[in-house]
Every structure is written in structure tokens, then in C-alpha cells.
Amino acid sequence: MISKTRLIGAVEIGTSKVTVLVGELMRGRTLNIVGLGSCQSQGVIKGGVVDYKEASACTHAAFRAAEEGAGAPVDAVYLAQTGAHLEGFYHEASVNVNAADNCVCALDIETACRLAMAKELPAGRAVVHHIRRPFRLDGRLVSDPEHLVGQRLEVGYWTVHGSEAKIGDHIHVITGFNLRVDELILSSLASGTMVTTPEERQSGVLVLDIGCGTTDYALYHDGVAYQTGVVPVGGDHFTNDLSLGLRLTRLQAEKLKVRYGSAVARSRDKQDKVWLNGDYSVGDRQFLRQSIEQITAARAREVFEVVRARLGAAFVPEQTPAGVVLTGGAAKMPGMDEAAGKVFGVPGRLGELASWVADELRDHGFSTPLGLLYFGLNSQTDRVPATRRPDSIFSSLKRILVAP
């Protein structure tokens, strides 16, 4: 019997916390968020699992909480993938249209797509996504070239690949809970789908998901992700810089970062000081606000510059009218949007979640798991366009059984 309702678990195993959202997918069209589980992350550094047991324990604890909230076990898992091991490259292919009347057929499309995706990877690497860019038929952009007339069909894919071992570590954390991973989705794509609109992605927008250990970015043009990447720098580095620069413990530095950190040095008063704790306790001391802001602003600028350098020629401010959209826990630091705007030369803003998201989930920390559910349902970026093959008996039967 094929059930019409499935419980999907969206899992983000981050550096600072593990989040599990359970979505009830009804008839493949409606999604209700029915469970939430969150746990402080352990055994994860810069998005990679370094201690399997600890990572499993906290992930499974988050799973239990989410399933208890949902009241039922999860059927499938969509897993977010991040980490510095993820890389990408662009590869394109072109074919001459076969038909005598130069009408593009399904076989031409499939051949072009297969050729564009068929680039051998180094050993130990596995493809995470093949993100197709729009087709070009004799140089003009077309979304679906089938039945159009032309001589040369071109297509390109942005292929995201990662270390097979590190991806396997993430997957095994899930399989250790006796679940299978149904979809593996890049964190930047998941969060980018949530904090930008289709119009923004069509006109051009850069999404930065600044997490605790990594910064994921995705550059959109023409409605698709042109380039993605992960920079192994995140909110932790702000804390680390404060800790080293002001000679503090990480806990104290984190406290100062949250209270007084800013991505733009605004304070002009060199005498403006702030207390570490503010409770007159033993060991409490004062720091110059300007020093704190200078340290965090420098690191913020550095993060953005690293991302800009990674994007290289792909990022053209004139082709990114929607600007830079920031999300992730570290993006909440004051002045981040302003700093990003200065570095990238386009307007920067904090991303906002869609209006249908419940109030308790309207936090930047949930943009990735929410996007996992949304992206997993809607995205077809890594699939070859449908070739309209005749349905098999089994697929026809399945459609009859599943169809409402």
C-alpha cells in the first residue's frame, strides 16, 4: 500500500547546532511542519564530522525530539551538506541538431546534458549536485529547446562534488539512526531558496549563509545557481579573533561578540569602554568598544573578500541587481549587510523568510532546514530534463495508485 502522506526529516548537522525539522508531505503537494528538534552540536568542526559517536548522539537526540513532536517516525531524510571539502566546476557541452529540419528532439537534449555532466572526477570524490544552466540554441538562451529550430545546442552544468569519505560520514550519522538519506542538498542552495524570491534569483543575487564554522555561498543568475562554494570561515573565527586579540577565553569572547560585535566599526569614541560581564564580579574588566568593533569588522570584511575572491569573474555587480542576501547565525551581527555591500559593491540585506513560515521558525538558523524541505520538494536542478518517454507499466500503475 502506498501512503499519500510522508514524514520528511530535514537535517542540518552544523558546527554549532544540529537541527531537525519534520515536515508532513501530503499528496506530494502540501507541506506542514509538524516537528522540531534542536541540539548543541558536538563532534563537528567546520561542517565535518570529527567524532562519530558524539555527532551521532546529538543528531539522534535532535531526531528523537523532532519525532516526538511529530508523533510519528520519519519516513525519509533530506540532509544538508556543507564543509570546505565541497568544490564545484563548470562544464559545458554542445551537440549539432540531428534532424534534417533542425528541430531539436529529446535525444539531442539528452545527449547534450549527458555530455555536459560526464566529466570524470578525481578518486575519492562524489557528485553532490549537477546544476544545469539554461540551454543555448545557436547562442540564444532557451529554457526548453525541444521542438525549437536551431543548429547547435549548448548546455552547461555547475557540478558540485565533495569528499566521498566526508559525505559518507554525514550519511552514516543518519543511517546509524536506522534511516536512509533520500536527498543530499547543498546548504547554500537550501537556505538560498528560502531567503530569496524567484524574481531575485532570476535577475541575479548572491546568497551568503554565514554559519558557525563555514560560510556557504550561492550566486544566482537566470533563476539557477551559477556558482556555489563553501569558505571554511564562519562566526567561530570572529570569536577566535576576539579571544586572541583581547586575551579572553572563547566563552568570554563569544559573549563580547554577541553583545558588542559589529561588522562595521562605528564607534569613534576612543574612551568608550564596555564591561566583560557588567555584574562587578571578580575578574570583570573593561574593553574598548572600538577595539571589539575593529576586530569583528576586519574579520567580516575578510570573510566577504574571501568569498568575492572565490567567485572571481563570475560575480559582476551589474549582473547582481538583487544584491547580497545574508543568512545564517553569524549574519545577525550588526552591520553585516553594510559590510557586505561595501565589499561586493551591491546592496546588502538580511534575508527574510517567507510569510508562511511560523513565528517560532522565523530565525536565520532555520533557513537551511526549511530550505531543505522546500528545495527537496521543488528543485529539479540536478536532473536531466524530462524526455517524454512512454510510461512503463509499473510507472502507470504507480501513478494510478498514488494519484489523488
Added chain:
Amino acid sequence: MSLPASIPPPSRSWKDIRQAVNPRAMSKEGHRRRTVAGLKFAAVCAFVLGGAVAAIGFYLTWQSNPASLKDAGGSLPLKQVVFSTDGVLDRAWLDRTLALPKRASLMSLDLAALEQRLLGSGQAQSVVFRRRFADNSLVAVVQERAPVARLMAQVDGEAPRLRLVARDGVVYEGVGYELAMLDRLPWLDGVRLRRSSKTGIEPIIEMEKTAQLLQTAQRLVPELFAGWQVVSLARLASDEEIMVHSTVIPEIVFDARAEFPRQLARLDYIVDFLHSKGAPPVQRIDLALGGQVPVELQENVPLKPAGVAPRKTVFQPKQRRDF
């Protein structure tokens, strides 16, 4: 059309990564989930297996003994048969006629066949069967025919046997009647019996008028009726006449087309009148001639002294004279 062979195979995808995990690497909760999933799988397998076994068993039974599939309530044994009748049939007759198997189940009984079995006796006019699940019993309600005449019939070379004739002409072997009651029934004569494959003898179609005469006589002139020995239908089809042979009057002729109460009243009057005249022995009274009733006396028989008729009928003297 197919893809060109020169296209290299796709690169290794994350989906190619083996998702099985060493049980030792599973958490406690993972083990619990795996156990629950295993139990669910086992339950589904058992269910499917059970369904398959049931389907095979059903198919084999269908092939070998399809009738047994109709025994929906085969596990419900019949405890008793509750019998009620408006006549003289008894429990022994019911058991003998039904001949139910000892371990019959309530739902396996073919009620239509049982009904036909009881109706085949002829004495039962209608039969209603009802399954009573509260106490696993079968309720049989029988409505019997009442005999109006009797005859001797010989079927299939057997010795002539007494048969009873009901008002609707059905001929049957009476069961449970008192001999005195049977002796009071007149014999039926002058009928041509036809064999029937179901009941032995076809119903006598001319019996309706005859039964009407007999019942009317029994009701209006019981003393006269008591002497009726034979009712002959020999001339019913040809002349519409019913002849009665009585102990007192050897031959009384009734008109089947006329009203019987009127003819019986005349007969009663004539008998009374004859008694008053010394009761001469009568050979024949013909009531089928309308206004005239010829009375034929026996020859060479001395007359008795005159007296009042000893019998009493429902007709008053004036009423009888009016006829």
C-alpha cells in the same frame, strides 16, 4: 534512437555511497528503531504469507470441493429444530422427513431443499424455516391441509393404500390422524388419478366443488352427512352432477352449478317428510332438476310406521318448506 556510444558514463554520485551501517556503529535509539522496523517487516511478511496461504487454500478448495465454500457458518453447529404446526403432524414425522445429518451446521442447511422435502409429503400446505442464531436452532413452522375425503390408490404397483384428499384436490398419505376421524370421511369415487413425479398423484382439479358440498353438508345437515359413504364425481365433468351414496339413501344427485345449501335444505325436508310417511326406503333422490325433486322408492319393501324425524338440522321447518 539511442544515445551515442561515445558518451562517457556519469561520475560517481553521493547516491552510490553505501548507506548500510555496521550495527556496532548504531546508537541505542537506532537499534531500537531497527528492531521495530524488523518486527514490522516480519508482521507484514506474516500477513502476506498468511494471505497467500489462504488464497492457495481457497483455490484448492474451489477446485476440489466448491460446495464447501458455501458453508459460511460451518463452525456453527445446529443444536435443535423447533417445530410448530396447526395440525396433527408430530416431531417424529419432522425428523423422519427432514433427515438432517447429525453434525449439520446452521448455515450449511439448504432451507429451500428442506422446505421442498416437507411440502413433498402433501400434508404440509406451507412451510417456513428460520435460522435462530441466538441458540443455534432451526425454527420450522408448518401449516397443514385438512382432509375432506379419502380414496384408495395404487401407485407403482404397490398394494392399494389409503389416501386423503384435501379441499384443494391434493392427494396425500395422512399422518397422525385419528382413525375415527378418518372413518367419518366419505370415500371418493369416479375420479381419474394421474401420476405425478413430485408428489405421486396429481391434485384432483374437480375437487373444489365437491369439497364445498361436503363441507356445507357437514355444517348444515351433520346427521345426514354422517351417513354419506361415497361421493362420486363420475358425472361431474359431463353433467355437472355430484352423486352421493348414503347408508340411508343409495343415491343422491346434486347439481354442481346450483347452490348447495338450497339443495341440502330440500334433501333434509324430503327426508323428514318421508319419515313422517313411514320412512319408505328410498332408492334415489335427484336434486339436480331445479324446481322438481324426483324421489325414487325401492320396490317390495314394507313401510314403517309414521313418526317424526329423529335428526335435528339447522334448517327450521318453515325454512325447509320455502325451498
